[in-house]
Amino acid sequence: MCGIVGYTGHRKAYPVVLKGLKRLEYRGYDSSGVALLKDGQLNVYKKKGKVAELEEAMIGKDIDACIGIGHTRWATHGEPSDRNAHPHQSANGKYAMIHNGIIENYALIKQDLTNKGYTFTSDTDTEVLLNFIEDIQKNNNCSLEEAIRIALKRVTGAYCILIIEQDNPDTIIAARKGSPLVIGIGKGEHFLASDASPIIEYTKEVVYVNDYELAIVKPDELILKNLGNEKITPYITKLDMELAAIEKGGYDHFMIKEIFEQPSTIFDCLRGRLDAKEGYIKMSGVDDHIEQLVNANRILIIACGTSWHAGLAAEYIIEELCRIPVEVEYASEFRYRNPIIHKGDVIIAISQSGETADTIVALEKAKENGAFIFGVVNAVGSSIARISHAGAYTHAGPEIGVASTKAFTGQLAVLMMVALNIAKHKGSITTDRYSELLNELEQVPEKVAAILKDADQIKSIADKYKSATDFLFLGRGYNFPIALEGALKLKEISYIHAEGYPAAEMKHGPIALVDENLPVVFIATRDVYHEKIVSNMQEIKARKGKIISIITEGDTISPDLSNDYFSIPSTDELIAPILTVIPLQLLSYYVGIAKGVDVDKPRNLAKSVTVE
Numbered sequence: 162m163c164g165i166v167g168y169t170g171h172r173k174a175y176p177v178v179l180k181g182l183k184r185l186e187y188r189g190y191d192s193s194g195v196a197l198l199k200d201g202q203l204n205v206y207k208k209k210g211k212v213a214e215l216e217e218a219m220i221g222k223d224i225d226a227c228i229g230i231g232h233t234r235w236a237t238h239g240e241p242s243d244r245n246a247h248p249h250q251s252a253n254g255k256y257a258m259i260h261n262g263i264i265e266n267y268a269l270i271k272q273d274l275t276n277k278g279y280t281f282t283s284d285t286d287t288e289v290l291l292n293f294i295e296d297i298q299k300n301n302n303c304s305l306e307e308a309i310r311i312a313l314k315r316v317t318g319a320y321c322i323l324i325i326e327q328d329n330p331d332t333i334i335a336a337r338k339g340s341p342l343v344i345g346i347g348k349g350e351h352f353l354a355s356d357a358s359p360i361i362e363y364t365k366e367v368v369y370v371n372d373y374e375l376a377i378v379k380p381d382e383l384i385l386k387n388l389g390n391e392k393i394t395p396y397i398t399k400l401d402m403e404l405a406a407i408e409k410g411g412y413d414h415f416m417i418k419e420i421f422e423q424p425s426t427i428f429d430c431l432r433g434r435l436d437a438k439e440g441y442i443k444m445s446g447v448d449d450h451i452e453q454l455v456n457a458n459r460i461l462i463i464a465c466g467t468s469w470h471a472g473l474a475a476e477y478i479i480e481e482l483c484r485i486p487v488e489v490e491y492a493s494e495f496r497y498r499n500p501i502i503h504k505g506d507v508i509i510a511i512s513q514s515g516e517t518a519d520t521i522v523a524l525e526k527a528k529e530n531g532a533f534i535f536g537v538v539n540a541v542g543s544s545i546a547r548i549s550h551a552g553a554y555t556h557a558g559p560e561i562g563v564a565s566t567k568a569f570t571g572q573l574a575v576l577m578m579v580a581l582n583i584a585k586h587k588g589s590i591t592t593d594r595y596s597e598l599l600n601e602l603e604q605v606p607e608k609v610a611a612i613l614k615d616a617d618q619i620k621s622i623a624d625k626y627k628s629a630t631d632f633l634f635l636g637r638g639y640n641f642p643i644a645l646e647g648a649l650k651l652k653e654i655s656y657i658h659a660e661g662y663p664a665a666e667m668k669h670g671p672i673a674l675v676d677e678n679l680p681v682v683f684i685a686t687r688d689v690y691h692e693k694i695v696s697n698m699q700e701i702k703a704r705k706g707k708i709i710s711i712i713t714e715g716d717t718i719s720p721d722l723s724n725d726y727f728s729i730p731s732t733d734e735l736i737a738p739i740l741t742v743i744p745l746q747l748l749s750y751y752v753g754i755a756k757g758v759d760v761d762k763p764r765n766l767a768k769s770v771t772v773e
């Protein structure tokens with residue numbers, strides 16, 4: 162959470178920082194601010210609300226500086242307000258700092274500083290850390306760099322910080338632990354950001370800073386050190402990302418653009434890995450570690466939110482195809498339990514951003530216990546990708562809409578390929594079934610495209626039900642995780658209360674909610690559970706609930722039971738979730754739009770949950 166940007170070089174810093182903040186706004190949008198340094202003058206401007214409000218407030222201000230830092234905030238300590246917005250200035254006014262993360266022991270440090278006479282202008286942990294650094298610098302009469310190093314060794318929690326100093330006209334000092342930082346290398350200039358999106362239009366050469374590293378960044382020089390003050394050679398990576406990928410490209414919102422991109426993102430995910438005609442799946446991350454995967458005693462899947470739903474779908478698929486026991490864990494629970502991890506367990510970590518704090522810590526814990534970590538990650542070069550021993554990228558491209566859509570279908574496609582690959586090597590799948598599933602999987606992009614052609618039908622359904630106050634989503638088997646995902650999407654994007662259940666569980670409680678005002682979305686495609694779910698539809702109909710069903714083309718039974726229905730092309734039941742989720746993504750989008758919600762930046766959310 163929180164987006165940070167920095168620039169030092171020959172250009173004016175403000176336009177670079179502002180544009181960067183707009184690109185990073187998906188990470189938080191409670192308030193934003195910039196600090197600009199020119200001629201020994203350190204100016205800090207900040208504003209509650211979205212970046213556009215800061216931009217407005219900046220009209221007429223001195224924005225000529227060639228060094229600057231900027232921040233867009235997702236509030237942790239202190240309400241969203243001007244005074245809690247970053248950057249913060251140290252008590253002596255000499256330093257300005259932005260921070261993404263949480264300093265967990267800030268209260269103790271604050272108490273100590275207060276006893277020494279420090280006062281605070283905000284409620285943030287960031288201001289505490291900055292004054293802690295100032296205090297160390299004064300007491301030790303050392304450089305700012307040294308003071309930062311000492312302070313960071315004493316704090317617990319997560320941070321990515323950028324600091325500029327009044328008396329140091331061209332230097333940004335940055336450090337990270339647990340929150341991401343990328344440095345773009347230009348000619349006589351450097352760019353710093355939480356991800357590469359603010360950087361790609363200027364340079365494709367970047368350095369991903371690692372935990373416990375500190376960067377001293379000047380226009381012509383990048384020095385990387387560890388907290389022990391030893392120099393580290395920066396590892397320069399080439400960005401494989403185009404500017405168009407992070408722009409709306411004619412769509413009204415990133416979310417709808419990303420929903421409509423799915424035929425090509427799924428195609429990209431399968432490309433070069435799956436060949437149905439030749440009958441193989443090639444994934445180096447799997448092939449290179451096949452013994453470990455095939456001989457796993459157990460697979461533990463660790464993730465959060467939508468990625469957790471992909472994990473739940475994978476549990477059903479892997480157990481069916483590979484006959485390996487699977488458990489799916491919320492990262493936030495796993496990290497605080499005392500989980501039993503055996504030698505021979507394989508952990509599959511699923512994450513779009515690759516920066517989710519709970520998932521990272523859970524993986525570190527599992528790694529310490531000797532587990533083998535396989536990452537299914539979208540953001541290339543992200544922390545989870547780097548923590549993993551092996552893995553497979555989802556190749557969905559940058560996902561900017563806060564609600565995850567194309568990354569989810571990418572996760573399902575990757576996990577399906579991983580399962581098929583393991584099953585083939587393990588001999589737990591017949592050759593015929595293997596080829597059948599390969600064929601079906603290869604057809605997914607065109608089937609998704611066919612669903613999207615009928616998006617207007619979903620729009621009409623959304624208009625009809627937009628005023629409902631509650632929704633129920635029901636599915637069975639492979640489509641149960643999709644019921645959970647449909648409910649989560651609707652909650653996030655429309656603020657309508659929604660719950661997902663296995664359809665049969667309905668009778669154990671949720672059925673009490675059913676009346677003529679309750680829309681119940683059934684994911685009722687043709688599979689082994691079809692007759693059962695039809696019975697569940699009868700039960701809802703008998704209680705006058707409004708039935709919206711997602712059905713397989715040609716189904717003649719479900720339409721009669723439904724108030725509204727949407728047909729999807731027929732596919733294998735194991736692959737159906739990649740198709741059935743698409744109309745549910747569209748439903749949440751269109752309901753959100755009809756209700757006037759800012760769907761790309763719904764309230765209280767942030768794209769990348771880098772705090773626990």
Ligand code: F6R
Pocket residue numbers: 465466467468469511512513514515516517520563564565566649650653768769770
């Ligand atoms: C929902 C959504 C979140 C994320 C969750 C995990 O639309 O996007 O629930 O899925 O925060 O994030 P990643 O996948 O980045 O670890």
